[in-house]
Amino acid sequence: MELDRADILWEASSVSGLEIHRRDLDFNGWIFCCLGFSEAGRHSSSAGQSWVFGKSNVSGSRNLCELRSFGCCRFAQGQGNTTVTFRCAVCLSPTVKSGQKNYLNFSKLLPSQWGDHFLNISIADSDFDVLAREMEVLKPKLRKNIFTFSSRDKDAMKRSILSIHVLDSLGLAYIFEKEIVETLKHAFEKIDELITDENDLYTVSIMFRVFRIYGHNMLSDVFDRFKRNDGKFKESLMEDVQGMLSFYEAAHFRTTTDHILDEALSFTLDYLESLATDSKAIPPHILKHIQNALYIPQHQNVPVLVAREYLSFYEQEEENDETLLKLAKLNFKWWRELDHTKSLPHGFRERTFESWFVGSMMYFEPQFSIGRIMSAKFILLLAFLDDACDTYGSIPEVESVVNCLERWDPEYMENLYGHMKTAFKFVMSVYKEFEEILKSQGRSFALEKMIEEFKIVTRTNLDLIKWARAGQIPNFDEYVEAGGAEAGSYATIACSIMGLGEIGKKEDFEWLLSRPKSVRYLARKTRLLDDITDFEEDMNKGYTANALNYYMKQHGVTKKEASGEFHKMIGDINKIVNEECLKTTNISRPVLMQVVNYGRMVNILYTSDDVYNHREGKLKDYLTALLVDPIHL
Structure with a gap:
């Protein structure tokens, strides 16, 4: 043939x-x-x-x-x-001439383990409609139970805030967003009255978390009441397991000035780690809840995984609200089926659900189904272009495709050959689909901003390739700044704003392009976590453009020492992002949450391994929990 x-x-x-x-x-x-x-x-x-x-x-x-x-x-x-x-x-490989160095040792990316599993699932529209109708029946009852009370009733207001925490943890907050915003606005105006005589650690911790989640800067000195005269936390607090767990979760909202929360994190972490090793000391569902929090606390976790984990926990709680629990289950089943009805095209199958999972981490709410699909395609695009350039392209070939992308004109494609032509066609194809969606929404401006962000990715990618191929050792900070952009941090956030529909305004993209402090530091965090995770693989491939590698050489330290410093940097970045989010008032909450959720997504992708590129381990657990494990009504 x-x-x-x-x-x-x-x-x-x-x-x-x-x-x-x-x-x-x-x-x-x-x-x-x-x-x-x-x-x-x-x-x-x-x-x-x-x-x-x-x-x-x-x-x-x-x-x-x-x-x-x-x-x-x-x-x-x-x-x-x-x-x-x-x-x-x-x-997809450059010509290797006689005597020419073959740049990288290629490492196979294993095919998806899911095959046609999800694509073969058939869901009737009637089943979908039944779930939606059942949810509508439950909403008024919960709306009345949680948000109807006298503004003078402090205890009722506290109960409402505690219920908002449960709604948020179960992934139901989007349903009652208007009521939540109004309730917290009025409650925060009376914050001093609410907390004056409140000495329950669980209640104070939950209130602190809820207010900060919704942008109200409740002061951390509220936790001073739980200290002894010598400045240490009271030992009696350790008698309240749920209170200590909530205190631990609250500590992750710390900013650069919340020193008491630094102490709280150390105090609660020691306690919970010791408790997690004694399976007989507490009920199994609480033990699992603690173990999940120790792996990734809720504030650092993506909402869709928090909701799935909390649903399993809340179902086992003796004092759960049956109506609330049923709505949470219906919502999760409805969410599953909604995205199955709008699954990615057959041709994207090999990384369909891994990429869909990344999109779900940015926004899991059902109304953003189109945004999840767009994000999934964009993640596939980034991965494809990254491999085409990093692994297979010579520098002249990468320069040629970068130049063509700068012009953004399909006619220049005739100047490309082989795999670079393939990459360019793929980019044009995906963006053409974006263009059609955005044009129908009257938001063509979003495409222009996405193109601008994508060009930045390709330019910085070329810079990193040149450094790696030449064996050049750039300044560590210079590399991390460029590497954050090359990792697609800004472009991924831009894509998620694009997927918000009419919520994502032109001003939001301009804000992102101004590189606010929170976004800049999250890009740094991405580069640090990515390079910690991929260090061994990068070195084995001969790819020297790695933050850990550059830091070790620049500072003359071991890998262990450099990794320790990186984790300190990441901890400081988390504080800065928390602080900046509280300060940012000129951006709508849904857009700001895309920044927050991007940081959470990075935590998931790189906490244990490179989740997107490794089919076993945590990725399998996540997708199984979200899409396979049954939810019994």
Whole structure:
């Protein structure tokens, strides 16, 4: 079988149908990526046997060589002359000339473990409508129970605030957002009256958390009442497990001036860690709740995971509100089914649900389903372009695609070849889809801002590649600043604002482009966490552009010492972001929450390993909990 030019093969398939299987084989310095095929009208994508073809026709095409094998897909061998039609077949590797250094040792990204599992789920519209109707029946009752009380009744107001905490933890706050905002506004005006005689650690901690979540700067000196005369926290506090856990959670809202919360974090952490090792001391559901908080506290966790974990916890609580619990379960099932009805196109399958998960971390509320899909496609785009440039492209080739992206004109694509042409086409395809959505919303300005942010990603990516290939050691701070942009921090936040619909205004994008302090520091945090996680893999590939590597060389310290310093920096960044969010009043709360949720997403992606690129471990646990584990009504 003869294969013609890669660009001809590419043009035979729509770019929107791209299937990034990334099951790659290296032959004589060449890496080929099979992007899906069909045989006799059947589509297949599971890994398996290799097929060997003859020499490809390379006339008029650059960056092609003899195609030895595609070991990417399995299909039954037919008798006689079996016809195999590739939807896409592109070479994703630069030409390696004789004596030329092969830049990187390619590391395979394993295919998704989910296959067609979720795509085969069929959901009837009638089932979806039933869930929605059941939810509507419950809302008025909860609205009355939680938000109807006399403004002079301090105890009722406190109970309402405690209920708001439960709503927020269960992922239901968006349903009662107007009532929550009004209630907290009036309550904060009477904050001194509310807390004067309140000495319950759990209640004070919850109130502190709720007010700060919604932008009210409740002072941390409220916790002074829980100290002894010698300045240490009272030992009697340790008799209240739930109170200590809530105090621990409250400590994560600390700013650079909340020194008492630094003490609280140390105090509660020691206690909870000792408690977590004694499984017989407390009920199992509370133990699990503590273990979840120790792994990632709620304020550092993404709302969709908090909601799933808290639902399991709240269901086991003896004094739970049955109506509230039922609404939470219905909401979660409705949310699952809503996104299944708007799943990504078939061609994005190989990282569909991993990428969807990233989008869900930015916003999980059902009304932002389109935004989740847009974010998922953008994450796929970033990953694809990053690999095409970092792993496969020579510097001249990367420069050529960056120059074409700067012009943002499809006509310049004719100046590109092979994998760089493929990357450019993919970018244009995804942004074309964004353009159609935004045009229908009357928000074309958002596309212009997204293009601007994407150009920044590609420029900084080129800078990092040049540093790595030349063995150059830039100043650590210079690298972290550039690396934060290259990691897509600003572009990802811009994409999430774009996905908010009419909520995301032109002024919000201009604010983001001004690089406010909170966003700048989150970009730094991204680079630090990413490079801690990927250090060993980067070094094994010969990719020296890594913050840990540069810090070790610049300061003459060990990896362990550098990693310790990075975690101190990250702790300080969390304080700064908390502080800046309380100060920021010129941006709407939904937009500001995209910044907060971006920081939370980074925590999830890099706390244990590179979650997006490792199919086992925490990623599997997360997706199983969100999409597989049953929720019984």
